[in-house]
Amino acid sequence: MKPNTVGPNTANKVAIIGTGIVGASVAFACLMRGVASEYLLYDLDESLAWGHTLDLEDSAFISSAELRAIQRTNAQECGQADIIVIAAGYRQGPGETRDMLLTRNENILKDVIHCISPIKSSAIVIMATNPVNILTDLAQRLTGLPRSQVFGSGTYLDTIRLRTAIKKALQGEVEESSIQAYVLGDHGDKQVAIWSSATIAGTTLTSFEELEHMITREKIAHATATKIYEIIEHKGASSYGIAAVVTELILAITMNKRTVIPLTVYSERYDACLSLPSVLGVRGIERIFYPAMNPKEQALLEDYVMCNRVICAKYRIPELAAAEE
Ligand SMILES: NC(=O)C1=CN([C@@H]2O[C@H](COP(=O)(O)OP(=O)(O)OC[C@H]3O[C@@H](n4cnc5c(N)ncnc54)[C@H](O)[C@@H]3O)[C@@H](O)[C@H]2O)C=CC1
Numbered sequence: 001m002k003p004n005t006v007g008p009n010t011a012n013k014v015a016i017i018g019t020g021i022v023g024a025s026v027a028f029a030c031l032m033r034g035v036a037s038e039y040l041l042y043d044l045d046e047s048l049a050w051g052h053t054l055d056l057e058d059s060a061f062i063s064s065a066e067l068r069a070i071q072r073t074n075a076q077e078c079g080q081a082d083i084i085v086i087a088a089g090y091r092q093g094p095g096e097t098r099d100m101l102l103t104r105n106e107n108i109l110k111d112v113i114h115c116i117s118p119i120k121s122s123a124i125v126i127m128a129t130n131p132v133n134i135l136t137d138l139a140q141r142l143t144g145l146p147r148s149q150v151f152g153s154g155t156y157l158d159t160i161r162l163r164t165a166i167k168k169a170l171q172g173e174v175e176e177s178s179i180q181a182y183v184l185g186d187h188g189d190k191q192v193a194i195w196s197s198a199t200i201a202g203t204t205l206t207s208f209e210e211l212e213h214m215i216t217r218e219k220i221a222h223a224t225a226t227k228i229y230e231i232i233e234h235k236g237a238s239s240y241g242i243a244a245v246v247t248e249l250i251l252a253i254t255m256n257k258r259t260v261i262p263l264t265v266y267s268e269r270y271d272a273c274l275s276l277p278s279v280l281g282v283r284g285i286e287r288i289f290y291p292a293m294n295p296k297e298q299a300l301l302e303d304y305v306m307c308n309r310v311i312c313a314k315y316r317i318p319e320l321a322a323a324e325e
């Protein structure tokens with residue numbers, strides 16, 4: 001089957017659901033990169049979506065794209081978009097973890113899917129709302145689309161944070177995308193930085209003088225996992241990183257790049273949704289990779305999957321529990 005879309009700014013329609021700080025930043029970043037020809041902006045707060053549409057319209061000349069605010073009464077139009085980005089929902093307050101958002105955001109996700117359905121059978125859904133792994137699992141079930149077409153931003157942002165910290169440790173000698181290091185599993189406190197198979201040009205990172213001590217690597221991994229708490233402390237919420245991430249994801253889809261990106265996907269091996277390096281192309285997730293890990297990293301990842309299962313079992317919405325029986 002041939003890809004039905006090629007190149008940025010072709011006839012792609014992108015719907016952004018939730019035009020808070022994240023949704024609006026995603027729209028702006030997409031406009032600046034010219035990733036689509038049309039954007040639909042939908043939020044429960046219709047006035048906010050309208051305000052952002054007016055404001056973003058002033059920047060849309062950069063890529064000659066069309067912007068439209070969508071009201072709740074015609075939210076179904078969003079379900080017919082080629083790519084649907086879901087960023088509706090509560091964000092963490094100071095001291096809150098992403099998992100603490102689950103019950104509130106589960107209900108919002110149900111409302112969103114209900115409002116935009118029926119969803120076009122070829123649509124790709126990108127989840128950003130937290131906790132992203134569990135909500136991606138729910139979105140896969142609620143939309144009824146093949147799981148390969150519904151994925152979450154996962155640990156892409158954490159991986160970028162890790163690579164940026166490694167670059168700093170190496171005094172900026174190597175740029176981020178040349179550093180083959182991943183954060184996997186949880187986009188949250190139980191994320192796992194995989195050092196054992198991390199390399200630059202085939203040279204293991206642990207053999208670099210600046211990274212040879214475990215304590216240095218642990219500090220870097222901890223700073224990566226807790227960076228969000230520092231951002232919240234100083235400015236209340238993060239937005240630029242996820243905006244850049246979603247833009248890259250849309251480009252990987254529309255240009256059928258088949259880039260390997262750590263994303264929230266359903267893994268048969270773990271029988272769970274977690275973040276793993278995945279090939280992303282025009283039809284969504286095409287392949288999942290399982291990088292080599294040392295026993296400690298493997299145990300941490302398995303521990304996360306177990307904890308995630310407990311959370312899922314505790315909070316599983318009745319409709320999904322019934323669907324699983
Ligand atoms: N995956 C990632 O790497 C990241 C995820 N996030 C997550 O993105 C989500 C949004 O964060 P922010 O934009 O900062 O929050 P925000 O509070 O600024 O915006 C959320 C928006 O969702 C809207 N909304 C609520 N219920 C809705 C519904 N039923 N239908 C349509 N819209 C609805 C609200 O009206 C609001 O405008 C949070 O869950 C946050 O944790 C944020 C940054 C990175």
Ligand SMILES: CC(=O)C(=O)O
Nearest residue numbers: 098130157228238239
């Ligand atoms: C909010 C969030 O998930 C992040 O910036 O990592």
